[in-house]
Amino acid sequence: MRFNHILTPAIFLLLAAGLLIISYWFEDSYLWLSFSLVFLTILFFLVRFEGRTIEPKELVLLAVLAAIAAVGRIPFASIPSVQPTTFVIMIAGLVFGAESGFVIGAVAALASNMIMGQGPWTPWQMVSWGLVGMTAGAMKNTPIMNTKLGRLGFGIVWGFLFGWIMNIWGFLGFVQSGGPIDLKAFLVYIGASTLFDTMHAVSNVVFLLLFGDIWIKILTRFKRKYGLLE
């Protein structure tokens, strides 16, 4: 199953375009469209992942990080929005690159929900956390990810962005079918989640501030130890 690097994105772009056309047909169902787009995003990255031959060592490493990100959710389950998962995925993406970052985020969400219970939120979480890892990896050579301040900013932005992506499905569920998407309503909806998103952002900052450097050091050490330097 080797996918050409140009062919895969092309197929997926076509699929996305097709979706837009279908959604024009069902002109009112944004929820349905958004679900499909989310699925397509996940599938896109997974197919790319599939096309790469991955050493057992790397596979195990990804699994350990995803498992730690997932297990990290459990002790914090009682505090809404506060969890080390985002932090772990971010650092993992930063050290191991965009593709690994996405896969770790997506697997962490999927696997932890296989234990805590799947819901319609699963694909959204997969995409949100996947994107956390992906963007961290994509920006790993930029000044943003190479300064402490930049990383803190990244953590804050994702604290809110994560909440907003998760809000989309809730919001679309809320206004779907016929109702025009009202910007004011969306802002109100987002405002309601601001408290939680702020907590998420703050917890990201706290984790990054206290443990960011040491975790990058630890993971870089293991990257070398596992022989995974590119």
Add this chain to the structure above:
Amino acid sequence: MGTRFARFHPLVSFLFYAGSVMLLILMLHPVFQVISVFLIIGINIIHDRLAGLRKWKYLLLVTFVLMVVLNPLFNERGRHLLFMAGDHRITLEAVLYGGMNAFSIIGIIAVFISYNVIMTPNKVLFLFSKFLPQFAVLLMLTLRFIPLMSRRMEEISLVQKSKGIMVTNGNWRTRVKTAFSYVQALLTYSLEEAIQTADSMKARGYGTGPRTSYEFFRIRSKDSIAIVILTLLLSIIIYGRSLGYGVLTIYPMMEDWRLATWDTAVLICYILYLSFPIYVEAGEAFRWHLSN
């Protein structure tokens, strides 16, 4: 899990759940939705005697109430005024609209509750290994590591407690630091140990050639029949939906909620689709009854 539905090929179950979620999103009509909620509750009764639903009841209730109440608060549109709250119009359209969305969302959550009972990790892994074999191995490893990590986490906190280092000690800052130092110990320890996992994979020939996957499930004739029935029903409903049946248009003008002939036809297919796990079980009980 003794239910007959659980013994179907994972593809059948997956198709059923994916289709159900799709229908719950698409078929926004009070009649359809009320029926669907009853059917899904029925499915949950059969699958785990409502144990899952009971666990999630607060989430369901809160979601439902919020959506029903909030929509009219934000939305004043509609011609049928119910009453005025101050100078805020509460319209029938807005209430109905909120209610329909609420039914849609809690219906989806309830479907997922049954999904969690039927789609065991084993089945999910099996499906992934068919389409994304390498990702399936990653998922398998992750699922293997999660219980291992939580046990290690417990051990670490126990051993650290014996050193007098506890999460319950000190101020907020030290607590977070302690808790996270546990996670960090877990990380270093697990990464160290996992090298052996990779060796054990290589020692058993992982990555040497094309990989097959053990067929934990085989498609039997009854699975094929189920797939054909479900796909057929789904196609009919979606075709009907694309023609505008099975949905109650609220804006700009609220339709009559009563069903037209074609709506009813779509509804019948809809019921047949959603009650699939129910009549499969009923058939089993009936056969059991006959043979005894």
Add this chain to the structure above:
Amino acid sequence: MALIELTDVTFTYPDSLQPAITNLSLRIEKGQFVVLFGASGSGKSTLLKLLKNEIRPHGTLTGNIVINGSPIQDSSGLSQEIGFVFQDPENQIVADDVLHELVFGLENIGLTTNEMRNRVAEMVHFFGADDLLRRKSHELSGGKKQQINLASALLMQPNILLLDEPTSQLDPVSTRELLDMLKRLNEEFGMTIVLAEHRLEEVFTLADTIIMMEKGEVLIAGEPRQVLPQIWNSKNRAYVPGIPSLFLKMHEKGLLPLTVKEGRNWIATIKPTFLATETEKQQQQSKNVIKTKGLSFRYEKSREFVLDELDFALNKGEFYALLGGNGSGKSTLIKALAGLVKSEQGKIWIDDKPIKSYKNNDFTKYIGYLPQNPKLFFLQDTVERELHATMEQFGLTDWTETEALLEELGIVHLKTNHPYDLSGGEIQKAALACVLLRKPKVLLLDEPTKGLDPISKKNLANILLSVKSNGVSILMSTHDVEFAAQHATKCGMMFQGKITSEDNPERFFNGNFFYTTMIQRIFRGQAMMPLTLEEAAHSCVSTIS
């Protein structure tokens, strides 16, 4: 032609100056059962891994390794021919449930489902493991996990089986089971087996050849009976198990006894006479440092009691060894006494004060706990930093004292190392150093002898005895009967959450039939039943020689 042939093999790891294997030549014939032993770090693991291409470590390799006539470098189809079982039962498992685990290797080599099913069926039959198939892998005991790992390796239908200390994390019963399995594979299927192992007494009767390694070289190799006298006469005497030790110590001539049966036959022929030994010292009753009354504990409400109205006392200056089978509650008792789990009923007094009256730091100062897995002890990335953190926590400032402690434990040179880079014995000492820094009055150790080679075990005993002579009371749980008999001042047997018998080692083991030392077993029925090698050699004189 030998099945495995190594000529002048030297192997060096990338970041190391010293080769891990030096100029090693070795021949292993088809169908042989070979046991590799030697201190940790002697190169056993490296040697085994060099024999399996897929997991050959990075580094420079010179010399020739030829397996089944073809050099290992260009072996393409060898992966199935050689099975490998690793040390840690947990880390080898890749799947969440047992069936997935078993078929993992078969999927990798591209078998069809039918072939897989046949092989698994056969294997399940051989292992009698029907009921395990549907279990979650993390629910299994260490012994069962290791059996599954062995089964997974065997499913590939190898001709050669390499095992790297597979029993070091197992209790005696599981060890026995695993070794019996290996014996069957060797005898009934002619499988060639190379096993690295510390516990020689267990594998003697199985091995055709035993090979002692030291610093990457073969020190001694040959048949057990020929080789043991040589080992006895070297500095590695500690590796020789009890029965042959006694024989060699008494300068006996003739066939070297290895098993209890041979030992008893030998004793019967020499008709030993016993010298009168000094009468037993009267044990003075000293004060309790720990006492429990009616202690009950269970992990979950729905489960059985692990500790069941248990009464226990540890006296000042005692070295108490807690023995008993798996799941008898030994570890749990130690955890309860260390204040790590809360008992459901009953009371614990520490130094005559109820456990609840202690503040956290006072308690940890009084009681030191060494976990079964000392790796989990460390939060810092060097031994030195961990020591500093401990000193800070307990308000200690005198680094020279700490240095002296490290000196005493013989780990000064390791202080800048990462704890995980230390060997099993070393990391235990490092953790022990951190515990002893707090100067505890009581030391609780959870299976401290697990996985240690005989030399490290001896070191541990010396350390514990010196700690004890400083007035520290020690309680340890162990499966190691020989260790308890030699060093403990009191032994207790745990069974179903209670202590069923306790006494000094002589009387404790005299009353036991199965649960006793090798030496005592060969003397059973004689006028005296000495317990340890020293006692036996001291009190019994051969009438023939």
